[in-house]
Structure formats: structure tokens, C-alpha cells
Amino acid sequence: SQQGEEDPQALSIQEGENATMNCSYKTSINNLQWYRQNSGRGLVHLILIRSNEREKHSGRLRVTLDTSKKSSSLLITASRAADTASYFCAVSNDYKLSFGAGTTVTVRA
Amino acid sequence: NAGVTQTPKFQVLKTGQSMTLQCAQDMNHEYMSWYRQDPGMGLRLIHYSVGAGITDQGEVPNGYNVSRSTTEDFPLRLLSAAPSQTSVYFCASSYTGQGGDYTFGSGTRLTVV
Numbered sequence: 001s002q003q004g005e006e007d008p009q010a011l012s013i014q015e016g017e018n019a020t021m022n023c024s025y026k027t028s029i030n031n032l033q034w035y036r037q038n039s040g041r042g043l044v045h046l047i048l049i050r051s052n053e054r055e056k057h058s059g060r061l062r063v064t065l066d067t068s069k070k071s072s073s074l075l076i077t078a079s080r081a082a083d084t085a086s087y088f089c090a091v092s093n094d095y096k097l098s099f100g101a102g103t104t105v106t107v108r109a
Numbered sequence: 110n111a112g113v114t115q116t117p118k119f120q121v122l123k124t125g126q127s128m129t130l131q132c133a134q135d136m137n138h139e140y141m142s143w144y145r146q147d148p149g150m151g152l153r154l155i156h157y158s159v160g161a162g163i164t165d166q167g168e169v170p171n172g173y174n175v176s177r178s179t180t181e182d183f184p185l186r187l188l189s190a191a192p193s194q195t196s197v198y199f200c201a202s203s204y205t206g207q208g209g210d211y212t213f214g215s216g217t218r219l220t221v222v
Binding site for chain 2: 030031033041043044045048090092095096097099101102
């Protein structure tokens with residue numbers, strides 16, 4: 001079964017607004033990552049947060065990790081039309097990545 | 110160009126046919142893996158390899174075989190295609206196997222009729 005589960009399944013926002021999505025997982029992890037997938041394309045790695053980290057930033061992305069709750073969140077600030085994509089969390093354990101079902105984000109102009 | 114190359118990009122098979130999806134990387138990565146992605150779902154791990162000659166099963170291995178004779182190549186074989194194997198298949202490689210440096214191919218869209 002898939003480890004990561006994203007919430008919400010879909011999100012529609014206006015350009016310039018922030019987008020927040022959450023990921024829950026089931027077992028202990030080495031790290032958690034977020035990926036973006038544009039329609040019909042492969043996945044692109046966005047950011048990785050290690051199990052001993054609580055927050056990480058990369059450009060307009062902010063990721064938090066709460067290992068006690070087995071959850072993570074991804075915040076995209078000041079969204080742009082180009083941010084329209086599906087976003088997946090993936091947990092890493094024993095050299096395997098387990099993905100959630102993803103959050104589809106639509107940014108309206 | 111450095112990266113993960115998957116061929117073919119599209120394929121239609123008849124039920125019962127066999128075929129091999131090709132995956133090659135030129136980054137000297139030890140870790141390679143195959144995933145399938147079905148509508149509304151994330152990627153599910155089929156098989157993975159931690160180096161030449163070493164492979165292991167992932168979450169959904171039934172109906173698929175892999176081998177890793179070289180560092181560069183990691184082909185995925187469908188033994189007897191079934192409609193349930195209609196999916197998009199992604200190959201990925203990584204230097205560390207721990208994530209963060211995974212590079213994904215552009216995918217193979219397979220339809221089994």
C-alpha cells in the first residue's frame with residue numbers, strides 16, 4: 001500500500017495566492033520529498049526534508065515535517081500559472097520511494 | 110544529454126503478448142527503479158535495483174521481470190500482457206538511493222487491449 005497520502009486531492013487557487021497541501025505517512029522514514037508532475041510528464045524533484053529536520057525552504061516553497069504526527073505540508077507562496085501541476089509526496093525508507101496519490105493544483109489567471 | 114531515457118514512449122499490446130520497456134541512464138547511478146502510475150494514483154514501485162546484478166521486488170511486481178546486467182540499463186519485461194497492466198511506466202535512477210537525487214524518465218504509456 002502507498003505510504004504517503006496527500007490532502008486535498010485537488011486545489012484551485014487564484015494567481016498570487018498561496019497553495020498548501022498536506023501529506024500523511026504510516027511508518028518511520030529516512031526522509032520525505034515532494035515532487036511535481038506536469039501533465040503527461042515525468043516527475044521533477046522539488047525539495048527533500050530529512051527526518052531530523054522540521055522545516056525547509058527553497059525559493060517559494062516551504063516544507064514542514066512533523067514526525068510525531070507522521071505528516072508533512074508543502075506551501076507554495078505567490079502562486080503562478082506555471083505552478084499548475086500535480087504534487088506528490090514520497091517517503092524514503094530502505095532505498096525505496098513510496099508515493100502518495102497526489103494533489104492536483106490549478107492556478108487560475 | 111545526461112538523464113534517464115525510456116523507450117518506447119507509447120505502445121499498444123494485445124493481451125498475452127510480451128514486450129520489454131527499455132530504460133537507460135548515463136549518470137553512473139547505482140540505484141534504478143521502475144514505477145507504474147494509474148489514473149488518480151501516485152507511482153507504485155514495481156522492481157528496483159541497487160546495482161548491477163542485484164534486483165528486488167517492489168509493491169506490485171507480479172507480471173513483470175527485471176534484470177540488471179550493466180549499471181546503465183534496467184529493462185522491464187512484461188511476460189504476458191494483461192489489460193490490468195495498462196498504465197504509464199516510469200523509470201528512475203539515483204546516486205544515493207535515498208531520494209533527493211532521483212531522476213525520472215519521461216515515461217512509457219502502455220495500453221493493453
